[in-house]
Amino acid sequence: MSWVLDLALRTVAVLGFLVFTVLFLIWLERKVLGRIQMRMGPMRTAPFGVLQSVADALKLVLKEGLRPDGADRWVYHLGPVVAVLPALMVWVTIPLAGGLVVQDMRLGVFYIVAISGVSVVGMVMAGWSSNNKYALLGAARTAAQMISYELPLVLALLGVVMLAQSLSLGDIVEQQSPWPYLLLQPLSFALFLIAGLAELARNPFDIYHADTEIVGGPFVEYSGIRWAMFFMAEYVNLFAISALAALLFLGGWKGPLLPDVVWLLTKTYAFVLFIIWLRATLPRLRIDQLMALAWRYLVPLAFANILVIAFYLYYQMPGWTLSLASLAMAGIALVPLYRHWSGRAPARTRTADRGGLPKVESRA
Amino acid sequence: MIERLDTVDMMVNMGPQHPSTHGVFRMVLTVDGERVVAAEPVIGYLHRGVEKLCENLTYRQIVPLFDRMDYLADYNNELGLALALEKLMGIQPPRRAEFIRTILCELTRINSHMMFYGSFGGDAGVTTPFIYAFRLREEVQQVLESVSGVRMMPNYIRVGGLKDDVPEDFRDRVARLLPRLREGIEECDSLLTRNEVLLARTRGLARISAAEAIAYGLSGPNLRACGLAEDVRRTEPYSIYSELDFDVPLGQNGDAWDRYCIRLEEMRQSARMVEQCLEKMPEGPVMAEMPKALRPPPGEVYVRAENPRGDFGVYLVSQGGDKPYRLKVRAPSFCNLMALERLLVGCYIADCVMVLGSLDIVLGEVDR
Amino acid sequence: MDVREPGDRQQALAAAVDKVLAQFHPQSEFIFDELVVSLPPQAVKAACQLARDDADLAFDYLRCLSVVDLGERRQVVYHLYSTRHRHKMVIKAALPADMPAIASVTSIWPGANWHEREARDLFGVTFEGHPKLTPLLLWEGFPGHPLLKSYPVSGLEDRG
Numbered sequence: 001m002s003w004v005l006d007l008a009l010r011t012v013a014v015l016g017f018l019v020f021t022v023l024f025l026i027w028l029e030r031k032v033l034g035r036i037q038m039r040m041g042p043m044r045t046a047p048f049g050v051l052q053s054v055a056d057a058l059k060l061v062l063k064e065g066l067r068p069d070g071a072d073r074w075v076y077h078l079g080p081v082v083a084v085l086p087a088l089m090v091w092v093t094i095p096l097a098g099g100l101v102v103q104d105m106r107l108g109v110f111y112i113v114a115i116s117g118v119s120v121v122g123m124v125m126a127g128w129s130s131n132n133k134y135a136l137l138g139a140a141r142t143a144a145q146m147i148s149y150e151l152p153l154v155l156a157l158l159g160v161v162m163l164a165q166s167l168s169l170g171d172i173v174e175q176q177s178p179w180p181y182l183l184l185q186p187l188s189f190a191l192f193l194i195a196g197l198a199e200l201a202r203n204p205f206d207i208y209h210a211d212t213e214i215v216g217g218p219f220v221e222y223s224g225i226r227w228a229m230f231f232m233a234e235y236v237n238l239f240a241i242s243a244l245a246a247l248l249f250l251g252g253w254k255g256p257l258l259p260d261v262v263w264l265l266t267k268t269y270a271f272v273l274f275i276i277w278l279r280a281t282l283p284r285l286r287i288d289q290l291m292a293l294a295w296r297y298l299v300p301l302a303f304a305n306i307l308v309i310a311f312y313l314y315y316q317m318p319g320w321t322l323s324l325a326s327l328a329m330a331g332i333a334l335v336p337l338y339r340h341w342s343g344r345a346p347a348r349t350r351t352a353d354r355g356g357l358p359k360v361e362s363r364a
Numbered sequence: 365m366i367e368r369l370d371t372v373d374m375m376v377n378m379g380p381q382h383p384s385t386h387g388v389f390r391m392v393l394t395v396d397g398e399r400v401v402a403a404e405p406v407i408g409y410l411h412r413g414v415e416k417l418c419e420n421l422t423y424r425q426i427v428p429l430f431d432r433m434d435y436l437a438d439y440n441n442e443l444g445l446a447l448a449l450e451k452l453m454g455i456q457p458p459r460r461a462e463f464i465r466t467i468l469c470e471l472t473r474i475n476s477h478m479m480f481y482g483s484f485g486g487d488a489g490v491t492t493p494f495i496y497a498f499r500l501r502e503e504v505q506q507v508l509e510s511v512s513g514v515r516m517m518p519n520y521i522r523v524g525g526l527k528d529d530v531p532e533d534f535r536d537r538v539a540r541l542l543p544r545l546r547e548g549i550e551e552c553d554s555l556l557t558r559n560e561v562l563l564a565r566t567r568g569l570a571r572i573s574a575a576e577a578i579a580y581g582l583s584g585p586n587l588r589a590c591g592l593a594e595d596v597r598r599t600e601p602y603s604i605y606s607e608l609d610f611d612v613p614l615g616q617n618g619d620a621w622d623r624y625c626i627r628l629e630e631m632r633q634s635a636r637m638v639e640q641c642l643e644k645m646p647e648g649p650v651m652a653e654m655p656k657a658l659r660p661p662p663g664e665v666y667v668r669a670e671n672p673r674g675d676f677g678v679y680l681v682s683q684g685g686d687k688p689y690r691l692k693v694r695a696p697s698f699c700n701l702m703a704l705e706r707l708l709v710g711c712y713i714a715d716c717v718m719v720l721g722s723l724d725i726v727l728g729e730v731d732r
Numbered sequence: 733m734d735v736r737e738p739g740d741r742q743q744a745l746a747a748a749v750d751k752v753l754a755q756f757h758p759q760s761e762f763i764f765d766e767l768v769v770s771l772p773p774q775a776v777k778a779a780c781q782l783a784r785d786d787a788d789l790a791f792d793y794l795r796c797l798s799v800v801d802l803g804e805r806r807q808v809v810y811h812l813y814s815t816r817h818r819h820k821m822v823i824k825a826a827l828p829a830d831m832p833a834i835a836s837v838t839s840i841w842p843g844a845n846w847h848e849r850e851a852r853d854l855f856g857v858t859f860e861g862h863p864k865l866t867p868l869l870l871w872e873g874f875p876g877h878p879l880l881k882s883y884p885v886s887g888l889e890d891r892g
Contacts, residue, residue, distance in 0.1 A: 037491065037496070038499060133376050137713065204561045206489065210489065212383055212487050279490075281559075282559065283488035283561045283562050284490070284714070285561055285564065286715065288398070289564055407868065408870060408871070411869040413878055413879075416878050419879075578792050578793050578815055579841055579842050581793065581794055581795070582843075594815060663763065665763070666822070677811065690798070690801070692798035694795060698846065
């Protein structure tokens, strides 16, 4: 029985850690966003507003959960659960340090990809069942966006798995000493980051929330604890993607002097901060541009990346060749992408000179 | 054709409660997937009957109502009314008053365009420009506040001049503000303008040709974005604009990007004008010799002024007496909004709020 | 506005307008610097078409369309502008108050659309040939036309 107890304890510990992390992340995001925007962020609840998230969470838990007339009852209620569960389940196999994990699976990466793919079903359920047109549009966008970006995300992960010859996150981290995979294959990293951002629906890809267009997308009709579940799912996912980026590309918990956990959290929070920074800087893409980015650029690039890695492995070339090839491909891909989006530098306004205008009658 | 058969058009009611309709405004969109097939703007939620109210108020009582139409360009509105009455009554306001009016109006223009800039960024999905714009607005606002005592609805520009002279440190305040403004405008410019995502979203969006823009009665930055040098300050200069040196920025394609760029450039030009006004501003009275009661002679007058949103017209019919017989306001937002119906067709749903934002309307003025 | 007298360009314009619109027997006068042309209502649409299409006039921009309630008549006022020549003109037509109807000019200037709908709302003027003359500022079924002089300013709410 001891292994059951052990597992239960670990699960509870991870859940507690995640809840705490979500609360902290929300506070951190509001604070950082505030500072970027020359505001203070939350200041009223406790010093520096550290209890703001707790207050918000309490408010959400106590709030009445409304269900719109005409909503599909069961689907509407199940939606948030289906969305939040996979987000939590992923954490079964994400280690915070060597051995500090609920269960290090041999098929860890595969498990993560498989489970996290379920989240989208919950969102679509929510959007579909809400009986609201914005939610419906949001659901359609969610499906399109999540499924399109799953592909480059998985292909980017595949590159890492090929190099490490393992699907276990623990092994992958061990493989990354002394050189983290970021140096070995920057292209995979870039693909992972872009696709990850899209999966998280963070700026510039927050297309299915799009609060200025479809006012919150699939969640528009939700309130109270159910809405909080979606919110929690999003932040858990944000943390998961950041942790994965740290584990897969930055050498995970490896680092000098400091304890393992501190290293991993530092790297993870670096990504979190980066993502928050993007939110403060980038406007939102349009759905067609989002799709074009995935299918025209990321997917072909990801396939090419895998081919290059296969060559590298088959001919056992030195590591720097892969880095160079990876960088070159990223560079080549950037040119048409830049053209596609911004075209040639647009001319600014020209000015009308006085001479061309008819003479104006003088003052009386 | 086969694919077309399977799709069902959906009607989406955007507004009147929607975060990005810039007020109480409704767009009835017919969408095919994410594409807008037809759009119908619905207005009138803010209709207060300002024109009717004006007919029952004395001329001096009307000024506050004008503040409440385009509340982002309150000084400009007041100026429009003052110009109409001054023309009708043959009053020449003192030079000092004219300069102060111009300074206030141009500062308000910067204020208003900053509001546009911020909300346009918001429509595009990023909140930072909004805060940056508001920080700058705050500094302008403080100068305006020091003049009239309030932040909105100043009731300061009166027929024949101004309510009071500006405070003694006005010149210093504006002089201190100007470099901050220039800096802030450049900062905003570098924050958003060349952003690739914004470029991708706005270039070629909701393009309208000059001929069509004229036919729809667009005015202000929206018309100049099509490359037409139609600026009332230049074509029919009022107040002291003929003495000021400024450029009229023009766009090339008439798309949302051009409309955005023009407003940014106009802020720079406004700062230029304010600077010149400061240099030339004479001392002296700020109010002409006025009769106790405003009783313009019977007659009618139509005056125009370049508001931040475009060609602001006041059509005043007087039959003697201290109240206008008819006061019609040609609200630039009202006319600009008309083109929305045409601009939205073919856009994506996501674009709707950006197209609306690029027209820069104020619903208080649309509905009056 | 300092320009209180018509200048040379307006005088020339007045002559040109008289010539082009001669068939409609316009009565033109100057109010300050504005050239005001009064036309019979049934001639307005054709005259507007001519004023827009004629190369010398080229009034391609409808600046404002207003209605003035003059008791037994309702005057429709068109403020026109030419972006090509940068000159302006006012066309006026007086409609009988018991049957205020005039041809719509939306086919000439699409920008007249909402102006005419607003005028119908507030003054009850019917614009024949308007593509969609539904209430714009008021709600469907609003009783009366608030900007008519006969419409009281207050006291209506109490009636429910």
